[in-house]
Structures are given as C-alpha cells and as structure tokens.
Amino acid sequence: MSKPKIVVLGAGYAGMMTTKRLMQQLSTEEAEIVLVNKHNYHYQTTWLHEVAAGTIDPNRSRIMISDVINSNRVSIVEDTVEKIFPDQKKVQLKNGDIDYDYLVVGLGFEKATFGIPGMAEHALSIQSVDKSRYIRNHIEHQFARYHDGEGDKDELLTFVVGGSGFTGIEFVGELAEKIPQLCKKYDIDPNKPRIINVEAAPTILPGFDEELINYGKKSLEERGVEFKLGTMIKECKENAVVVGEDHEEIKAGTIVWTGGVQANAVIGESGFELTKGKVNVNSDLRAPGYEDVFILGDCAWVMNKETGRPYPPTAQIAIQEADICAANISALIRGGALKEFVFDNKGTVASLGGRHAMGTIFDGKKLYGLSAKVMKNVIDDRYLFLLGGPGLVLKKGKFKPF
Structure with a gap:
C-alpha cells in the first residue's frame, strides 16, 4: 500500500x-x-507595507523556501x-x-474592490513583493518628476490610501516616515506632500478599543496624515479618486487600495x-x-x-x-x-511607522510608542524562530525598534 x-x-x-x-x-x-x-521564496506579508513605502529593502521580506524546508523531506514544486x-x-x-x-x-x-469603478484598473495594491517594490519605485519616481519640474503639479506628491485597516494604517505610518527623507533627497519643501487616508467606516483600525484608536490617529496626524473617515470612495480614476456624497475629486499621483x-x-x-x-x-x-x-x-x-x-x-x-x-x-x-x-489571542500590535506603534498583548495590557514597537519586532522575530530557528532570526530578524 x-x-x-x-x-x-x-x-x-x-x-x-x-x-x-x-x-x-x-x-x-x-x-x-x-x-x-x-516562487522559490516565502515572504513576510506583514512586512510588505514597509517594502511598498521604501523603509526596508525588498529582499529583507523574502525567505528562500529551501533555507527552512528540508528538500529531502518535502518535494518543493515551483x-x-x-x-x-x-x-x-x-x-x-x-x-x-x-x-x-x-x-x-x-x-x-x-x-477585493467591492465593485468600485476603476479601482481594479487604476489603484496599486500591496499584494506581493513585486507589487510592493513597484509601489516603492513609483513613489520615488513621483518625487523625481516633481523635482525635474514636470508641470510643478502638486498632485504628484499627493498620496491617497484607501482603507484604514491594518495594512492601510501601517502603510501610511511608513509613508509618514519615508516622505520627509525623500523631500530632503530631492530638495522639496516638506510641506508639499500630502498623505490622505480614506475610509468608509467612521473609525480606523476596527478591533482596537477607542483609546488605542485615538492614540494611533493622533500619532499619524501629528506626522501629517490626513483622514477622511465615514467617506466612501465612489470612483478611482487614473490620477484621482472621487469620494463622499458630494463626489469630491482628489487628484493624486499615487493611489493605493488596501480596503479589502x-x-x-x-x-x-x-x-x-x-x-x-x-x-x-x-x-x-x-x-x-x-x-x-x-x-x-x-x-x-x-x-x-x-x-x-x-x-x-x-x-x-x-x-x-x-x-x-x-x-x-x-x-x-x-x-x-x-x-x-x-x-x-496573544494580542495585536499595529506599527505606526518609525518608533511609533500601539496595541495589546496577552491579557489586554496596552502598549504605546517605543515599547509597542519593540513588542511588534518580538512578534515578528518569534515567527522567524518558529519557522527557521535562531539562524533565521539572526539573518532576517528585527533587533532595532525602527
């Protein structure tokens, strides 16, 4: 048999x-x-927002399957x-x-675009290493175009992110850290770029309590993120989104959909x-x-x-x-x-970019700021340990809080 x-x-x-x-x-x-x-690699899906924003190298998120799965025990088919x-x-x-x-x-x-016209065709998405790398390169290209005087259009430096779940919020947090660096690199007024997060629900980060949500929102707003909550995206165009019941059109050089x-x-x-x-x-x-x-x-x-x-x-x-x-x-x-x-449930921690984070662990204990960021890294490193032992943690782990 x-x-x-x-x-x-x-x-x-x-x-x-x-x-x-x-x-x-x-x-x-x-x-x-x-x-x-x-592919012949596994990737950390929960790190892709960092790849997309350009705050970590794409290869950092990738792990070769053969490095952690014994090919003598498992047949690996690409x-x-x-x-x-x-x-x-x-x-x-x-x-x-x-x-x-x-x-x-x-x-x-x-x-999942929920039937929003134009969303599938025009919005970028954080789905894979390659698509996240594309977003990273696209963002920098927009800064280069602005620097080179392509019409001096402010919308080149407008970034619209649809969705305020985990991916959307963690992505805008990374953008809030990366964009000032790009402004310095391309000699652009740091007040020119806009990061706009659009969410149909009345709040961000469903599943967190009000205190944590308020902390996260305030942290992001203090670093320049604008929120349009309780606002549906009605249509996505090549260089704009139409939002709300009054059909406001927001022109943007970068549109990223994380809403489903x-x-x-x-x-x-x-x-x-x-x-x-x-x-x-x-x-x-x-x-x-x-x-x-x-x-x-x-x-x-x-x-x-x-x-x-x-x-x-x-x-x-x-x-x-x-x-x-x-x-x-x-x-x-x-x-x-x-x-x-x-x-x-061992708790949930959301990164807000850089040293910023918030969440709960174990019995509901709340963490904010640097301590939450350290815990986020511990959670990520624990997965690496479960997958590939201490060697993989040393190779790919996150040891700094930012």
Missing part, C-alpha cells in the same frame, strides 16, 4: 507552518509531503496553481497536474462555495463537503462560536490554523480524533 500524499498549495504563513509541522509530526514512511508555490478538482483529488498546475490524498489550500489573497481582500480566484473557480470572497470552513478547518481538503489563511473564514462572526484573517491566526491542520492530517493518517480550531 502506497503512503498517503499531502499536497500544500501556497507558501504563505499557513502553508509554510503547516509544512513545517507535518515534517515534525510525520515520518517519511508515513506520508509524502509536497509544497507547491509559484509552479502556478490554475485549478483544483476536489472530486478527482487533483490539482492542475501551469506545467502539469498533481494528485493528492490530502490537500492544504493556502493560496493567499487578492484585491478576498481569496485567490482559484478557490471560486474550482467550485468551492464562497461567502464574501472566502470559504466558510468547518471547525476542523476542512472545506464543507470534503474530508480531505483543508483551507487556511486568507482563503478561509473560521467562525468564532462565541461571537458568531469569523476571526479576522491575520498572520497570528494563520500560524495557529497551521498547527491544527497538521495535527488533524496526522490524526486522519494515523487514526484519532480531529481537533477544532479555537483562536488563542
């Missing part, structure tokens, strides 16, 4: 940690493990997933097909039922109707039974999902009870 084949799609937080846990829990005699990813055929237990890749006994889907997210994500399009195209762009998975993280398919991370909604609402798809949750997924696959192979996913 051949040993079962486990195929993991996507090398994001969920896919990488599931693969790592499966390596630890199952011997080579018990299962064959295959990891499929379109290819693009085109479609899943769950009834046939097969995955169609760009360069061939692969069959499986157990499938883990962690294909990540795509930009949905599961990779492959999920819906493969026949899985979607709710608001993602799959409502069972409590054991399996896709409804399929005992051999697990869906994790940004592709899945996992319900919080206490609130009746899904958990927000954060890196912390994806890593915890990986633990449960690996344990459940091991149980299916060896025989045993499956575990339900219950989120263990």
Whole structure:
C-alpha cells in the first residue's frame, strides 16, 4: 500500500507552518509531503507595507523556501496553481497536474474592490513583493518628476490610501516616515506632500478599543496624515479618486487600495462555495463537503462560536490554523480524533511607522510608542524562530525598534 500524499498549495504563513509541522509530526514512511508555490521564496506579508513605502529593502521580506524546508523531506514544486478538482483529488498546475490524498489550500489573497469603478484598473495594491517594490519605485519616481519640474503639479506628491485597516494604517505610518527623507533627497519643501487616508467606516483600525484608536490617529496626524473617515470612495480614476456624497475629486499621483481582500480566484473557480470572497470552513478547518481538503489563511473564514462572526484573517491566526491542520492530517493518517480550531489571542500590535506603534498583548495590557514597537519586532522575530530557528532570526530578524 502506497503512503498517503499531502499536497500544500501556497507558501504563505499557513502553508509554510503547516509544512513545517507535518515534517515534525510525520515520518517519511508515513506520508509524502509536497509544497507547491509559484516562487522559490516565502515572504513576510506583514512586512510588505514597509517594502511598498521604501523603509526596508525588498529582499529583507523574502525567505528562500529551501533555507527552512528540508528538500529531502518535502518535494518543493515551483509552479502556478490554475485549478483544483476536489472530486478527482487533483490539482492542475501551469506545467502539469498533481494528485493528492490530502490537500492544504493556502493560496493567499487578492484585491477585493467591492465593485468600485476603476479601482481594479487604476489603484496599486500591496499584494506581493513585486507589487510592493513597484509601489516603492513609483513613489520615488513621483518625487523625481516633481523635482525635474514636470508641470510643478502638486498632485504628484499627493498620496491617497484607501482603507484604514491594518495594512492601510501601517502603510501610511511608513509613508509618514519615508516622505520627509525623500523631500530632503530631492530638495522639496516638506510641506508639499500630502498623505490622505480614506475610509468608509467612521473609525480606523476596527478591533482596537477607542483609546488605542485615538492614540494611533493622533500619532499619524501629528506626522501629517490626513483622514477622511465615514467617506466612501465612489470612483478611482487614473490620477484621482472621487469620494463622499458630494463626489469630491482628489487628484493624486499615487493611489493605493488596501480596503479589502478576498481569496485567490482559484478557490471560486474550482467550485468551492464562497461567502464574501472566502470559504466558510468547518471547525476542523476542512472545506464543507470534503474530508480531505483543508483551507487556511486568507482563503478561509473560521467562525468564532462565541461571537458568531469569523476571526479576522491575520498572520497570528494563520500560524495557529497551521498547527491544527497538521495535527488533524496526522490524526486522519494515523487514526484519532480531529481537533477544532479555537483562536488563542496573544494580542495585536499595529506599527505606526518609525518608533511609533500601539496595541495589546496577552491579557489586554496596552502598549504605546517605543515599547509597542519593540513588542511588534518580538512578534515578528518569534515567527522567524518558529519557522527557521535562531539562524533565521539572526539573518532576517528585527533587533532595532525602527
């Protein structure tokens, strides 16, 4: 009898940690493990806003898969997933097909534009290392154009960020740190650039309490960020956004959309039922109707039974999902009870750029400023340790508060 084949799609937080846990829990005699990813590297999604703003080098966010996944234990396939055929237990890749006994889907997210006209065509998005690097280069190009006197248009130095969730707020925080450096580099009046954050909800950072929200907003405003809250983006044009009920047009040289994500399009195209762009998975993280398919991370909604609402798809949750997924696959192979996913909230810290941050840890203890920034770095370094041990922390870790 051949040993079962486990195929993991996507090398994001969920896919990488599931693969790592499966390596630890199952011997080579018990299962064959295959990891499929379109690149030969894993990247820190939660660092992409820094790449996009230009406050860290793009390579800092990338980790070679072969550096942390033993290729003698796991077959690493560099290819693009085109479609899943769950009834046939097969995955169609760009360069061939692969069959499986157990499938883990962690294909990540795509930009969700909620039908806003022009958003898909004209807005930039922080989705990958390459797209974030493009934003970084685009921003600097706008400063160079202004410096070279291209019409002396102030909108070249206007930056509109749609969405005040984690990515949007952390990105404008990084912009608030980077833009003064670019002004100095290109000899531009530091009062010329504008950073405008537009959010349909009446507040920023849903999930934080009012005290933390007020602290974060004040910190950003003191460094020049403008907020338009309770204001919907009605349309996105090539060099402008139309906002609010009065249809105000804001001309901008850079428009970045962070207002929503949905599961990779492959999920819906493969026949899985979607709710608001993602799959409502069972409590054991399996896709409804399929005992051999697990869906994790940004592709899945996992319900919080206490609130009746899904958990927000954060890196912390994806890593915890990986633990449960690996344990459940091991149980299916060896025989045993499956575990339900219950989120263990260790706290949430949001970076606000430079030395600035705020959030809660463990029992709800609030942190502000430098202490929060240090904790943010500790959280990031902990993931690196879980993934690749002390060597990876020394190579990629964040040891300075800014």
